Amino acid sequence: MAKPVLIAPSILSADFSKLGAEIAAVEAAGADWIHVDVMDGHFVPNITIGPQVVKALRGHAQKPFDVHLMISPVDPYIEAFAQAGADGLTVHPESGPHVHRTLQLIRKLGKKAGVVLNPATPIDALDNLMDLVDLILIMSVNPGFGGQSFIESQLAKIEAARKRIDATGRDIALEVDGGITPATARRAIAAGATVLVAGTAVFQGGPSQYAANIAALRG
Numbered sequence: 001m002a003k004p005v006l007i008a009p010s011i012l013s014a015d016f017s018k019l020g021a022e023i024a025a026v027e028a029a030g031a032d033w034i035h036v037d038v039m040d041g042h043f044v045p046n047i048t049i050g051p052q053v054v055k056a057l058r059g060h061a062q063k064p065f066d067v068h069l070m071i072s073p074v075d076p077y078i079e080a081f082a083q084a085g086a087d088g089l090t091v092h093p094e095s096g097p098h099v100h101r102t103l104q105l106i107r108k109l110g111k112k113a114g115v116v117l118n119p120a121t122p123i124d125a126l127d128n129l130m131d132l133v134d135l136i137l138i139m140s141v142n143p144g145f146g147g148q149s150f151i152e153s154q155l156a157k158i159e160a161a162r163k164r165i166d167a168t169g170r171d172i173a174l175e176v177d178g179g180i181t182p183a184t185a186r187r188a189i190a191a192g193a194t195v196l197v198a199g200t201a202v203f204q205g206g207p208s209q210y211a212a213n214i215a216a217l218r219g
Contacts, residue, residue, distance in 0.1 A: 006195040007214050008033035008066050013146045013199030020060035026202060029210035033066040035197045043072035043095055044144035051084040058085030068116060070143050071095065075102055082109040090114030090137050093125050103132040119151050123160045130168050136161050141178030146199040150179030155191045162192025182216040
C-alpha cells in the first residue's frame with residue numbers, strides 16, 4: 001500500500017505578523033512538514049527571511065523544517081540555517097559552483113540534503129547527485145512568488161524523477177512546489193510525488209479552514 005502523501009505548508013503564504021501562531025495552527029490542522037522559503041532578492045526576485053527568523057520559529061514547531069534555499073551563493077549560509085533548526089536543506093544546482101560539494105556539506109552537518117530543479121532545469125541535472133540526495137524538489141512554477149499557476153510541462157519531469165528514484169532503491173522524497181491545488185495535487189501524486197508544498201491552498205480562509213484545506217490536498 002502506498003504511503004499517504006505528505007503536506008508541507010509554505011509559510012510564505014502565512015500571516016507574517018504572527019508566524020509562530022500560524023505554524024502551530026497548520027500543525028494542528030494536519031501538516032506533516034513546515035516549508036520555509038528563503039529568498040535573497042538576487043537568485044529570485046523576492047526577499048523573505050534569514051537564519052534568525054528560522055531560529056525564532058523553531059520553538060513554535062513540532063514538525064520538521066523543510067528549508068528551501070533560493071539564495072546565491074548558497075554555501076556560506078548552509079551552516080547558519082542548519083544551526084538555526086532546519087531539518088532539511090534544499091539547494092539549486094545553479095546557486096553555487098559545486099552542488100555536489102554543497103550536498104556533502106549539508107549531510108556532514110547531519111541534515112537531510114535536497115536538490116531542486118526549476119522549470120527550465122533539465123532532469124539530467126540529477127544524474128550525478130542521486131547518491132547524495134534525501135529529497136528532490138520539482139518546481140512547478142518559477143520560484144520567487146506565491147500564487148502562481150502550475151506549469152503543465154513539469155508533470156513529465158516529476159515522472160522522470162520518480163523513475164530515477166525508484167532505480168536507486170532508496171527512500172528519496174519527491175516534492176512538488178508551485179500552483180498546488182486539490183486538482184493539481186492529484187495529478188502530481190499520480191506522476192509520483194510524495195510531498196506537496198502548498199501556500200495559498202493551505203492558508204486561504206484563515207485558521208478555521210486549514211484542516212479542510214490540507215485534507216482536500218491529500219485527495
